[in-house]
Amino acid sequence: MRAARPRSRARGLVAAVLALVAVRSAIPSSKPEAAWTVTAPASVRQGEVAVVDVRSDVAIASGSAALAGPSGSTVTRSVGFRATEAGSRFVVLIPIATTLTPGVYSIETSIELADGAPIHSTGSLAVEAVAYPSEDVQLNAANTAIRTDASPERLEQIRALSELLATVDQGAPRFAGPFITPVDSTRRTSLFGDRRRYIRSDGKAETTIHYGIDFGIPTGTPVRSTGAGRVAFAGNRISTGFTAVVEHLPGVYSLYYHLSALSVTTGQEIAAGAPIGLSGSTGLSTGPHLHWEMRVNGEAVSPDWFVERALY
Numbered sequence: 185m186r187a188a189r190p191r192s193r194a195r196g197l198v199a200a201v202l203a204l205v206a207v208r209s210a211i212p213s214s215k216p217e218a219a220w221t222v223t224a225p226a227s228v229r230q231g232e233v234a235v236v237d238v239r240s241d242v243a244i245a246s247g248s249a250a251l252a253g254p255s256g257s258t259v260t261r262s263v264g265f266r267a268t269e270a271g272s273r274f275v276v277l278i279p280i281a282t283t284l285t286p287g288v289y290s291i292e293t294s295i296e297l298a299d300g301a302p303i304h305s306t307g308s309l310a311v312e313a314v315a316y317p318s319e320d321v322q323l324n325a326a327n328t329a330i331r332t333d334a335s336p337e338r339l340e341q342i343r344a345l346s347e348l349l350a351t352v353d354q355g356a357p358r359f360a361g362p363f364i365t366p367v368d369s370t371r372r373t374s375l376f377g378d379r380r381r382y383i384r385s386d387g388k389a390e391t392t393i394h395y396g397i398d399f400g401i402p403t404g405t406p407v408r409s410t411g412a413g414r415v416a417f418a419g420n421r422i423s424t425g426f427t428a429v430v431e432h433l434p435g436v437y438s439l440y441y442h443l444s445a446l447s448v449t450t451g452q453e454i455a456a457g458a459p460i461g462l463s464g465s466t467g468l469s470t471g472p473h474l475h476w477e478m479r480v481n482g483e484a485v486s487p488d489w490f491v492e493r494a495l496y
């Protein structure tokens with residue numbers, strides 16, 4: 185919904201029921217009540233993102249949205265952010281894991297206005313199933329050694345990246361799209377959400393989920409940023425080789441793995457389409473490719489969902 189900011193409480197309520205049943209807390213007050221709307225999709229697919237869009241004629245201070253299952257138990261809680269400087273628009277992005285059981289969930293949005301008044305809104309969200317393919321990946325001795333590396337250095341790299349991707353920094357850039365693919369290639373050697381089985385050189389197998397899209401491209405192919413943002417990490421990691429992470433919004437990151445060269449540094453502000461580096465086969469890799477991943481509030485979601493999309 186792209187309606188202008190509601191001018192009256194009546195109009196705000198009419199808009200709200202289009203998508204969600206909204207309930208304003210009954211707080212005795214002599215002040216005129218704020219006009220506000222909360223909109224969210226009625227359905228999403230596994231691996232997509234539910235965008236909760238809150239508009240108010242009073243500035244919004246903070247807020248979050250919980251996804252609750254049929255039993256009422258919270259599946260995930262996502263922290264939102266001010267989409268505009270004035271705080272009249274607030275967005276919460278709820279990532280839907282590829283492993284979330286399909287069915288009907290509820291979105292419970294809790295907002296605090298700058299004047300201290302709360303907004304609570306509840307709506308239902310249908311999560312639809314996606315058929316994710318399975319694949320086997322043979323690992324040679326070198327890749328098996330990376331996969332089984334339990335060194336403090338590798339464990340610290342994994343911990344630090346997990347912590348970064350779970351960070352929702354209210355001071356982050358505000359790039360809502362449209363996003364672009366990081367390379368022109370349409371040759372995809374692995375897909376998002378693939379149920380992957382690594383066959384190690386010692387014969388043991390491990391199952392994982394592939395969190396990104398692999399583009400099979402020659403080493404040295406230029407890789408561009410899927411959107412504008414700030415480089416949150418640029419460096420070499422044992423598992424993913426030369427790696428860049430770009431922060432686009434509070435809690436929204438794009439990741440680029442296995443590069444042969446980096447052309448960005450941590451902390452740098454970059455434009456959409458800016459050079460990130462050159463593709464390669466560094467880290468745990470069975471051949472030259474780019475691994476491109478998108479994270480929202482720590483959860484891996486479908487990179488394709490972002491392409492040519494403005495989130496709000």
Ligand SMILES: [Zn+2]
Nearest residue numbers: 396397398475
């Ligand atoms: Zn990959």
